[in-house]
Amino acid sequence: MTPHVPHAAPHAVSADPGAGAAVKAADRAHVFHSWSAQALIDPLAVAGAEGSYFWDYEGKHYLDFASQLVNTNIGHQHPKVVAAIQEQAARLCTLAPGFAVDVRSEAARLIAERTPGDLDKIFFTNGGAEAVENAVRMARLHTGRQKVMSAYRSYHGATAAAINLTGDPRRWPSDTASAGVVHFWGPYLYRSAFHAETEEQECERALRHLADTIAFEGPQSIAAVILESVPGTAGIMTPPPGYLAGVRALCDRYGIVFILDEVMSGFGRTGRWFAADHWDVTPDLLCFAKGVNSGYVPLGGVAISGAIAETFATRPYPGGLTYSGHPLACAAAVATIITMAEEGVVEHAAHLGENVIGPALAEIAERHPSVGEVRGLGTFWALELVRDKETREPLVPYNAAGADNAPMAEFAAACKASGLWPFVNMNRTHVVPPCTISEAEAKEGLALLDEALTVADRHAVSA
Numbered sequence: 001m002t003p004h005v006p007h008a009a010p011h012a013v014s015a016d017p018g019a020g021a022a023v024k025a026a027d028r029a030h031v032f033h034s035w036s037a038q039a040l041i042d043p044l045a046v047a048g049a050e051g052s053y054f055w056d057y058e059g060k061h062y063l064d065f066a067s068q069l070v071n072t073n074i075g076h077q078h079p080k081v082v083a084a085i086q087e088q089a090a091r092l093c094t095l096a097p098g099f100a101v102d103v104r105s106e107a108a109r110l111i112a113e114r115t116p117g118d119l120d121k122i123f124f125t126n127g128g129a130e131a132v133e134n135a136v137r138m139a140r141l142h143t144g145r146q147k148v149m150s151a152y153r154s155y156h157g158a159t160a161a162a163i164n165l166t167g168d169p170r171r172w173p174s175d176t177a178s179a180g181v182v183h184f185w186g187p188y189l190y191r192s193a194f195h196a197e198t199e200e201q202e203c204e205r206a207l208r209h210l211a212d213t214i215a216f217e218g219p220q221s222i223a224a225v226i227l228e229s230v231p232g233t234a235g236i237m238t239p240p241p242g243y244l245a246g247v248r249a250l251c252d253r254y255g256i257v258f259i260l261d262e263v264m265s266g267f268g269r270t271g272r273w274f275a276a277d278h279w280d281v282t283p284d285l286l287c288f289a290k291g292v293n294s295g296y297v298p299l300g301g302v303a304i305s306g307a308i309a310e311t312f313a314t315r316p317y318p319g320g321l322t323y324s325g326h327p328l329a330c331a332a333a334v335a336t337i338i339t340m341a342e343e344g345v346v347e348h349a350a351h352l353g354e355n356v357i358g359p360a361l362a363e364i365a366e367r368h369p370s371v372g373e374v375r376g377l378g379t380f381w382a383l384e385l386v387r388d389k390e391t392r393e394p395l396v397p398y399n400a401a402g403a404d405n406a407p408m409a410e411f412a413a414a415c416k417a418s419g420l421w422p423f424v425n426m427n428r429t430h431v432v433p434p435c436t437i438s439e440a441e442a443k444e445g446l447a448l449l450d451e452a453l454t455v456a457d458r459h460a461v462s463a
Helices: 017-030 079-091 102-114 128-143 160-165 169-174 199-217 243-254 275-279 306-311 327-342 345-367 402-417 439-457
Strands: 046-050 053-056 061-064 121-125 147-151 181-184 222-228 257-261 285-288 300-304 371-377 380-388 423-425 428-431
Touching: 061 439, 079 327, 102 121, 102 300, 102 327, 121 128, 128 147, 128 160, 128 222, 128 257, 128 285, 128 300, 128 306, 147 160, 147 199, 160 169, 160 181, 181 199, 199 222, 199 243, 222 243, 243 257, 243 275, 327 345, 345 371, 345 380, 345 439, 380 402, 402 423, 402 428, 402 439, 428 439
Parallel strands: 147 181, 147 222, 222 257, 257 285
Antiparallel strands: 046 053, 053 061, 121 300, 285 300, 371 380, 380 428, 423 428
16 A cells, blocks of 8 residues: 555645744753754754654755655654544553553564564663663573674663664764673674675674674673664665674574664565565574654663563562653554555565665765765665765765864755755765655756756765
8 A cells, every 4th residue: 555645745834933022032941962062053944844854943944865864754644643642641641561451462463563573572662762771681680791893883772771772873982881782893894894805794893803802802791783684874784684693593502692783674664574584594592673653752771682571470570660651652653564564564665675765865976976885774864975986985074063064064054954854874875765755856856966966076086
């Protein structure tokens, strides 16, 4: 079935600049924003959203090529999900997690049906970082070990354990260097840490590096290896064939818990319910959030294998949250999952990646000297922007700020001026629209992206 699309094109909305100014003034007076120097930001005041678009108080529409934070997989304001939240609110708004609640049980059942292997128990959290925190806690208690290994190019959340697991620079201000975390290099052929020239070499050498790191850290001290099935914010580096299976084998060899973080890649984003399905790999623990209900109400969780669930059959699990499995969030999840299945949203995302987004981005890369590489699948893509395709010098330095980041800032500004809302990080722009975006909307956004890249081209060496 064709996914629900409320509007094939933006519909007219009434401008109300005065209301927008009031919203902005209240924000600037009282809201403390994440990851920001508060005096240096200028948040856009948003008046509404629907489908693949949102709009400001001036009446300007933006095609959401970021899915906000890569979470509105089912699009904005899907009527079936909105109705489910309203119905649940009228019936039962909240109940403590110790009770059995129909909508909580049904959300868990629907998630467990779609997770790989025997991940049949679901521990609910409020979001992805808490899912990671609890997965790590489960792994440590299950194994009796403390160390956890994660990749340098990764993001796992901003809470205490999750931020130490994170590999990107957001970790640095909070890095205690004593949290029991060991980082390693994951596969990334375009900028190979292993001097690989093929996917086969990259896979083999990345696995050898991980095996060596485990050996020198002491396998008996390692509780878990955690990976994003497809790294998200760090660059959407699709793993080479055999890599995830190789990590699974290493974990099995040493009794290490294998955790997959599918907070961003799960629930249709890659054209499968979970990205791990592309490689037929089952972890011991799987973290999810974001797309489980498109972020309409905060929800995350951990899908747990039978062996780890059994650890806590008669031994209390020492963890919990007041809002674990919140009824409104679970109602949104039930409606989202059922609607995605009924409307073929996962299959639609796969079709878009294979037949619309992927081919168009390949053509765009040919035209623009600033595009070094295109990679991705489904509605989960990254363009790596460079100054020189031959040397692969990034368009901006790693973790650039201020004047050093000017080329990327100019590119992002060009996107927004044209009505395209981009997802940019370091020297990359990600193409991550809602999984429900229509072909026409996707092509519109790709055309706007194509035009905006001419701004990045000014900083690149022409072929």
